[in-house]
Amino acid sequence: MTNYRTTILLAIIFAGLGVYLYTIEVPTIEQETIEQLEVQRLLPFDYRDVTEFHLTTRTESIRLTRDDRRRWSIVEPVQAKGDSREVENILRALEIGKISRVLQEQEQDLSQYGLDSPNATIQLTAGDQSETLHLGGVAPLTSTLYGQRQSDKQILLTTLSVSDFRRKTLFTFRYKDVMFFDRNQVERIQLQTGSQEIALHRIASIHGLTGNWRFSTPFEGPADKTSVGLLLMTLEDLSAVDFIDAQTEKEALLKQFPEPMLTATLHTGQRSHLVAFFQPSNNAKNAYAVTSADQPIYQISPAVLQGLPKRAFDLQDKRLFGMEMAEIGLLTVTTPSKTYTVVQQHGEWFLDGAPDQPINQQEIKLFVSRVVDLPAEFSVSFEEEGLQDYELSTPAITIVGIDTKGRQRGNLALGKSEGGLVYAMGSGLPGVYQARSIILTQFPSL
Template sequence: MSSVRIFVAFFVLVLLGLGYYYVDIYTAGKKMEEERISSKALNIAANNISTILIKKPGKETILLKKVKDSWEMVEPVSDKADNEAVKSLLNEAENLSIKDVAGKVSDLDLKDFGLADPSVVTFELKNKSGVTLKVGDLNPAGSGYYAIGKSSGDVALAEKAGVENILKGFYDLRDKTLFPFNAGMVAKITLRRGDFKITIVRKSANEGWSIVSPIKADADNMEVDNILRSFDEARVAGFIDEKGADLAQYGLDEPKGEITLSDGGEKLTLLLGAKTERGGRYAKFANKANVTRISDDLLALLPLTVDKLRDRNLVKIDVGAVEKIVMETSAGKLELESYPVDKMSEEDLPPIKGWRIVEPFNEKADSFVVSNFLHDFATAKATRFIGEGDFDFSEYGLDKPDLKITVITDVGEKILKAATKAGRYFAVVDDRDAVAEIDEKVYISLSKGYGSFMDRSLFNVRSDEVYAIEVERMGQLFRASRGDDEYALEKPERRKLAGTAWNRLVWTVLGLKYIEKINVKGSDELALGKPDISILVYNVKSELIERMDIGPLSDKREGFYAKTNNDGDNLYKVEPAFVNERIVLALEGLIKE
């Protein structure tokens, strides 16, 4: 075949392909697009609409206008519109589809379709042209509304949900935001409920709130922020009276409460009146005439006492900076001092400093107990404050306190005194001008004695010093060890071990504490017979660091006897839970992982 014939054949094929594309694909797509457009009731673009006019028989006319990027209500009142509601309306208008066509307008009696006196929605476009939707009755099946749209002259059946979203009412389209302030903008808050009034101001950035009236004190930042958040989220539940001429009928001539918010410049005061019959409460802004209905929850947020918004923490202290603790009670004086931990491994947990008791005896303290105590001290709260200003300490038993705690840091000290009187608990910090009432749990958490702080650990070894542990229980031997980067179970079988199983075993063993120490020097009681459990701890050189034999159970069954190879003068009692539960779970973790 010549090259000319080949070229002609190829050219013909190309022409046939283009013809197929035009006829079968392009024209089919164009037809689908035309059908899609023809199925639209209005054929308008939401972003091209500048004005919306809604007229319903027997209802007030609603006129909305777009101003820059937001919508304003012009009629029946001048106010902001609900932008989200308007956007929803416009989206429905753009996508409102026709379900069926009843016929030409000229051929039908419009009364039969409710279109003789229809609801009318007119959309004015940016080019000042207009598109109108007329809506009549719901069809007998309840699936759509009879409507006239575009300029086709047809009475069509438009989808029900879409029409109802377009025919929104006055309440739906009006902005229902109660406070125009964003919570983060508020610099000053004044709240009044009944006869009680409180004023709070924001400190400098990120430093919280202060009460400035009726007393000067730190505010509870979280409580204030929660109230502000509720104000920010509050919405108008109903628009009652635009003129508000007779405030007495709404209880707004003598408001039950007031909320005043200021951003440092503009100030708004919301007046809270009587309850409405529908369960809300009447409200209005002092500088506006209209009366609205809001949730009754808003009044309930307002405090009746200063303690509701006052910071009820007894002390403010950085627990990490504490160097010394002195506790004085009728039982005597207890003094603890911190010391730096010489070495910490990746496996070690807080605290990052150690503690020792220096009075009445010099011995190691349980650092975790001390840390928990300092946490309780730093987070202790008053249930309420009493005795503001000048007061008599003796009235609350604080002239001779049952407990005095002095906590010393590198920048100063805090002194807390606490006492019980007539079954109640009172405290004062740094002899300030306010007495706090505290609950029994707070008092007990701060009243720890010498025995509570003693280090009762039976293994005096750090986790980073442990390289192998053997546990013999009920005739079965378990041995686990660690290398530089891996862990191994050596007995009763040999295999790799997960780090979590190793850590659980180590912390279970090193966490063993005694509940009682018994001096048996020179006594034959030191011989316990065959132990229930033996625990051996080895270092990196496979040298035995410590051995602990546990068992048998004591006569009163309150604990198991235990002895260590490093202390020949004492027996110890340990909790049954260690023998029966904790060590069992740790060993099961070695063989069941």
């Protein structure tokens, strides 16, 4: 009986201890931990509540404000769109940053901490709360920053990394994208390069816009979707390396510009996006983009200009033949030594007039694919004139494609060879071009 009483008594004691720990000791420890963490925090509020950010360095004073959609705008020293990522990066660093140690309860000798003339002062406003933080020199052993809060004047050793605050300038906080559009939503493109006007439109299907493009000016025909895609990607990713804001500077710079190298207008739904590219004739190291009179002139990398189209040929589908392989019913090949026709049936090829004669299917398919995909390398003339100079008036080699409905849709004529290239004409492109002459060595042995 005594053993039972002892067991019951011990159970009551343990239960009482459990209640004490759960209701008193653990909450007290948790509260002390929270209070300790709060003491270690640099900011008295959540960084996500900050609506005004003011950075003062030894050379600049930059102030930004945030709207209800969490978009940051620069309001001093210029009015411009802000780079929200850069502002948020600094605010997160301040949120994560802690106080390692309080070095002085009250300000005394600030010079030994670099706080007599701070490297940076950050003023933050969040609703009706605000805080100012001065950042001084770098601690010798930790590579973290000394700081001082305006609210309590204490000299602090922080965990803030110097790399998060080094070399932050007005340019850092400016939004650097030149154009604001989604390349997948572009329906039409208008280009003016030199004296040539180019217009393209995206081909639509029952499921919406496709990745294929066609020319409507200066001719009608297919465009190379890869080249058009690269152009749109270049424009969408166009980034400024500097800004010219002052109206007097803009006017002076515009006077130095010749005619634009390229003017591009992109149409997305009901909106249009325009950009013109310039390079001063007296300075090939600088390049500029202009979007509108009320926006800055953007200085850009000169390398961007090298990738811009200079004529319609740069965006054309450069395949000369004019048919896809699957569309061909008959292919007639004429060379100086013979003429023959091959027929395609269910993906297999047969010699016309001798269907039982064996044909190396791999060889003929490779040859047809090379004919179909043969690209023009250089444009010689958009007009089919003076063909005798290129030996194309009566070409020695012709390849003609007939589709399954009996229509002649594909054609390739090869003329004179020189310098590893052969003069060529085809149904796919109007005019005279040069293609790689290796095609002349790839005819099948039929």
